[in-house]
Amino acid sequence: MAKSMLIVSRHSPWSGLGAREALDIALAGGAFELPIGMLFLDDGVFQLLPGQQPAALEQKDLAANLQALPLFGVEDLYVCRQSLRLRGLDGQPLALPATPLEGPELADLFDRYDLVITL
Amino acid sequence: MKFAIALFAPPHAPSSRRALRFAEAVLAGGHEINRLFFYQDGVHNASGNVVTPQDEPDLPAQWRAFVERHKLDAVVCIAAALRRGVLDAQEAQRYGRTAIAVTPPWELSGLGQLHEAAQQADRLVCFGGV
Amino acid sequence: MTTLHLLSQSPFTSPLDSTLRPLGVRDGLLLCGDACHALQPGSAPLELLEHLPASVAVHALEEDLQARNLTAPERVQVVDYPGFVELCTRYDKVNSWL
Numbered sequence: 001m002a003k004s005m006l007i008v009s010r011h012s013p014w015s016g017l018g019a020r021e022a023l024d025i026a027l028a029g030g031a032f033e034l035p036i037g038m039l040f041l042d043d044g045v046f047q048l049l050p051g052q053q054p055a056a057l058e059q060k061d062l063a064a065n066l067q068a069l070p071l072f073g074v075e076d077l078y079v080c081r082q083s084l085r086l087r088g089l090d091g092q093p094l095a096l097p098a099t100p101l102e103g104p105e106l107a108d109l110f111d112r113y114d115l116v117i118t119l
Numbered sequence: 120m121k122f123a124i125a126l127f128a129p130p131h132a133p134s135s136r137r138a139l140r141f142a143e144a145v146l147a148g149g150h151e152i153n154r155l156f157f158y159q160d161g162v163h164n165a166s167g168n169v170v171t172p173q174d175e176p177d178l179p180a181q182w183r184a185f186v187e188r189h190k191l192d193a194v195v196c197i198a199a200a201l202r203r204g205v206l207d208a209q210e211a212q213r214y215g216r217t218a219i220a221v222t223p224p225w226e227l228s229g230l231g232q233l234h235e236a237a238q239q240a241d242r243l244v245c246f247g248g249v
Numbered sequence: 250m251t252t253l254h255l256l257s258q259s260p261f262t263s264p265l266d267s268t269l270r271p272l273g274v275r276d277g278l279l280l281c282g283d284a285c286h287a288l289q290p291g292s293a294p295l296e297l298l299e300h301l302p303a304s305v306a307v308h309a310l311e312e313d314l315q316a317r318n319l320t321a322p323e324r325v326q327v328v329d330y331p332g333f334v335e336l337c338t339r340y341d342k343v344n345s346w347l
Contacts, residue, residue, distance in 0.1 A: 003238055008344075010267075021159050021199065028230035034238070042267050082270060106271035111250050115243050116344040119127070119159075120338055127347060133282050134257055137310075144330035150338075242337050248257050248347035249282055 003114035004035040010118065012043040013062045014054070019047050022119035023065055030072030037076035037113060038069065039106075040098060045083045048094040063095050078109060121153045123240035125233060126161035127247030130171070130178035135164055138246035139181055146189060154192045154236035155182075157225075159247065162200040165193070166220040186224045194236075197227040253277045253340035256284035257347075260294035268346045269297070274304045277340055279333065280325075281310040288319050299324065308336060 007026045011018030022044075029036040040048055047062060054061050069077065079098040084090040090100075101109060110116060122145050128134040145152055157165055164182050171177040186193040200221065201210060207221040221227060237243040254276060256268060265287060272278075278298075280287055287294035288309060298307055299322070308326045309319075310333060321327050328336060337343050 005234075005237065010347075017159065017202070024198065025158075025230055025233070029234050032231055032234055034234055080267075080270065083267070103270045107273040107276075110252055110271045110344070111273055113342075114250065115237050115342060116252065117125075117243070117245055118344055118347050119247075122337070137257075137281060140330050141333055144334045148331055148334045150334065242343060244255075244337055244343045245345040245347070246257075247345065 002034050004037065004112070005029055005115040005117065006037045006039060006110065006113035008039045008041055008116060008118040009044040009047065010042040012046040013052065014057055014059060015043070018119055019044065019062055020065070022117075023062070023069075025117060025119070026069060026074050027065070027072050030069065030074040033073060036074045037078065037109075038074060039078045039080065039101075039109065040083070041080040042083050045079055045087060045089060048079060048096050048098060049089070050093060050095040066096055069096070080106060120241040121151045121239065123154050123156065123233075123236035123243045124152060125156045125158060125243065125245040126164060127159040127245065128249070129160040129163040130169055130182075132160075132247075132249055134246040134248060135161070135178050135182075136176060139178065139185060141244065141246070142185065152189070152191055153240050154194060154232065155186065156194050156196070156233045156236055158196045158199050158230075158233065160203065161247065162195050162203050162205045165195045165200075165225040166205045167222055168218055168220045183224070191224075193225050194228045194232045195221060195225050196230060196233070198229070200227055250341040251275045251277070253279060253336055253343045255279050255281060255343060255345040256287070257282035257345070259283035260287040260292075263346070265294050265297050269301070272301070272305060274302050277306040277308065277336065279308045279310065279328070279336060281313050285309055285313045285317055285319055288314070288321060288325065295322070308332075
């Protein structure tokens with residue numbers, strides 16, 4: 001049976017390659033039909049803000065690639081509620097259907113996966 | 120145990136040296152390394168073009184010696200490498216670039232190799248950040 | 250599944266509370282690099298670490314303590330590289346906070 005992998009994405013979308021290269025690991029895993037989950041934590045939660053305009057920075061649309069996650073079989077998406085709260089985003093609509101988790105639930109989440117990569 | 124080791128930081132980062140010392144200890148402890156995977160800025164550790172001052176540890180040279188001595192499977196993520204100008208002969212020709220940075224034992228390949236190594240190993244240990 | 254969390258960033262630039270949020274009661278921590286500054290006497294990160302449940306084993310990499318002239322408090326176990334490898338085998342998986 002395939003090992004499950006949780007990818008923890010902590011970088012904001014427009015701070016370099018961190019967000020994109022974390023997503024690439026998730027998409028590659030999905031393409032190989034591996035059980036992959038993704039957790040958005042710290043500034044990673046900014047990736048989920050709707051209505052962003054990457055063209056203003058001459059950047060590719062990360063949100064479009066994030067939307068591809070379910071198409072690659074990556075549907076287990078989570079977001080740290082405390083990270084949202086600290087950034088004034090708790091309760092706001094998110095661009096992706098990510099399940100908000102509190103501290104102890106994060107510990108449970110980590111427990112459930114065989115592998116974790118944090119970027 | 121079988122270890123897959125991934126490195127995301129460049130040669131001058133403390134975590135590159137730390138990853139190498141860890142890898143050495145893995146083998147010295149009687150364990151195996153099924154793959155080394157270099158991603159993000161870690162691709163620079165595979166570059167033959169890095170010139171380290173004489174009075175500093177030459178991490179790219181040390182990594183190369185380690186891989187060669189133990190005949191390890193050493194993979195560099197091709198997408199990450201291209202962005203960072205760390206090309207092998209084939210990619211340099213493909214894109215019309217002058218510098219060849221990656222030569223055997225390093226091999227440019229995809230993220231699938233990271234996943235495969237992680238699936239087959241008993242432990243995946245990543246190094247990066249600082 | 251238990252996790253060994255590897256920390257290598259200074260707790261003053263990369264606050265510990267995010268890292269400690271998913272910490273399970275049987276998980277372990279290994280401080281390397283600038284994360285060893287969390288052992289700075291009189292600091293808030295040290296206080297945070299000392300208040301972790303006793304079931305969470307905290308370790309620090311010897312070379313990083315030496316380089317920074319830091320001493321490990323009693324609850325922190327100092328390890329060398331062979332010890333680092335052994336820790337990785339003791340926990341079910343390893344997560345590096347990058």
